Every structure is written in structure tokens, then in C-alpha cells.
Amino acid sequence: MPKPERQVLVCVNSRPPGNPKGSCAEKGSQDLFDRLKALLRERGLDARVMANRTYCLKHCSRGPVLAVQPDNVWYAGVGTDDLVEICAAHLEGGRPVERLLMPDIPWE
Amino acid sequence: MPKPERQVLVCVNSRPPGNPKGSCAEKGSQDLFDRLKALLRERGLDARVMANRTYCLKHCSRGPVLAVQPDNVWYAGVGTDDLVEICAAHLEGGRPVERLLMPDIPWE
Numbered sequence: 051m052p053k054p055e056r057q058v059l060v061c062v063n064s065r066p067p068g069n070p071k072g073s074c075a076e077k078g079s080q081d082l083f084d085r086l087k088a089l090l091r092e093r094g095l096d097a098r099v100m101a102n103r104t105y106c107l108k109h110c111s112r113g114p115v116l117a118v119q120p121d122n123v124w125y126a127g128v129g130t131d132d133l134v135e136i137c138a139a140h141l142e143g144g145r146p147v148e149r150l151l152m153p154d155i156p157w158e
Numbered sequence: 159m160p161k162p163e164r165q166v167l168v169c170v171n172s173r174p175p176g177n178p179k180g181s182c183a184e185k186g187s188q189d190l191f192d193r194l195k196a197l198l199r200e201r202g203l204d205a206r207v208m209a210n211r212t213y214c215l216k217h218c219s220r221g222p223v224l225a226v227q228p229d230n231v232w233y234a235g236v237g238t239d240d241l242v243e244i245c246a247a248h249l250e251g252g253r254p255v256e257r258l259l260m261p262d263i264p265w266e
Contacts, residue, residue, distance in 0.1 A: 051265045057227065059167070059212070100265075104167070105211040119165065120228035157159045157208075 054100035056141060058086060059117040063106040073106075074113035078130075082114050085130045089137055099141055109158050124152035162208035164249060166194060167225040171214040181214075182221035186238075190222050193238045197245050207249055216265050223260070232260035 060083040064075035083103050090096040107115045112126035116136070123146045125136070132150055139145045168191040172183035191211050198204040215223045220234035224244070231254045233244070240258055247253045 053230075053232065053260075053262065053265065055230075057225070057230075059210075062213075100216070102167070102215060103213040105170075107210060108208070117165070120230040122161075122163075122165075122228040124161065152161075154161065157161065 051097050055098040057119045058101045059104045061107040061113060061115045062103045071110045073110060074115055077113050079114040082130055086133055089133055093137055095141055125150040126152045159205050163206040165227045166209045167212050169215040169221060169223045170211045179218045181218060182223055185221050187222040190238055194241055197241050201245055203249055218266060233258040234260045
């Protein structure tokens with residue numbers, strides 16, 4: 051691929067069971083990442099959109115957390131059922147998915 | 159912190175010794191991340207710049223790899239000695255550090 055036009059960051063940070071912060075991993079973010087990678091391939095987006103797993107992106111209680119750069123758009127509580135909409139509306143259409151936006155509150 | 163103005167992604171991906179791809183971790187990227195976090199605090203940038211560790215960002219042979227978003231600026235072969243310049247020129251001054259830019263070649 052050339053330099054990616056967009057980058058989708060998926061937090062797959064994990065914490066030990068019982069940690070009060072919880073983690074995106076325990077909410078299924080590795081499966082979310084795998085499904086996102088597959089979708090990018092299926093829709094021919096993988097040549098211009100790079101998906102990357104990250105460690106903690108903060109806002110742990112609102113995970114799984116995704117960030118789309120260079121749009122600086124952050125999503126909260128993303129499930130696998132949301133990925134088609136993120137691909138179609140945002141990555142293909144350039145319109146962020148409003149209902150999934152991280153609320154504008156101080157970062158945890 | 160409020161929603162971060164900028165995000166510095168640092169690849170800390172590791173691979174088993176002898177893997178032909180090598181990895182950013184074996185080139186000291188965890189130390190690089192720790193030093194970057196300290197510098198952001200020292201310079202008062204931590205309220206608006208978020209540093210995040212990531213898994214593989216590609217271009218493994220050119221690691222350690224850093225990306226600064228939402229500028230979509232990618233750096234190659236970054237050492238701890240380069241971090242002050244990245245902070246001063248790019249994160250404070252808005253001018254990417256030309257000598258460290260990832261070359262414009264197909265992504266590995």
C-alpha cells in the first residue's frame with residue numbers, strides 16, 4: 051500500500067480480571083479488530099486505510115474505543131455490528147457516525 | 159485532558175529473536191515511548207498531546223516508527239535523541255522534522 055490515507059486505531063489493551071478500569075480487550079476488541087481487517091479487505095479499502103491495534107487509548111469505561119485519523123474522530127462502545135456503518139459512512143463517505151462519537155467530556 | 163489535539167503513535171511491536179522482519183521493540187521503542195511521555199510532561203504538552211503505544215505500524219525495517227496524527231506525518235528510525243526536536247519543531251511549532259520523515263516508498 052502507499053502511505054495510508056486513513057488509519058483506524060483499535061484499542062486492544064487488556065487488564066487483569068477485576069481491575070476497576072476494565073479494558074477494551076475484555077469487551078471483545080480483538081474480535082472487533084479482526085472483523086475490521088476483514089471488512090477493509092472485502093470492501094477494497096485495505097489499499098488506503100490501515101488498521102492498527104493499540105495499547106490503552108484512555109476512556110476505558112467507554113470501550114471498545116476506536117480512533118480514525120487523520121480525522122481525529124473518536125468512537126466509543128463500538129461493536130462488530132457497527133463496523134459496516136463506520137466503513138460505509140466514514141471511511142468511504144467521509145461522514146463520521148454521529149451516534150458512536152465519544153462524548154465531549156474530559157478524557158479519563 | 160480534553161480531547162487530544164495531537165496523538166503520537168509509537169510502535170512497540172515485538173517479534174521473536176531472529177525474525178527477518180525485526181521489530182521496533184528490539185530497536186528500543188519502549189524506552190523511546192517512556193522518554194516521550196516524560197518529555198511531554200516536562201514541556202507541558204501532556205494536556206493536549208496523547209502518546210500511545212501501538213502494535214505493528216508496518217515499515218518494520220525502518221523502525222522505530224512513530225506517527226503523528228492528525229497530521230498523518232510518519233517518522234522512521236527515531237531515537238531518543240530525536241524526541242526533543244520532534245517536540246519543539248513539530249508538536250510545539252507545527253513543523254514536521256524533515257530529516258526523520260518516512261521515505262515515500264510503498265508501505266512494507
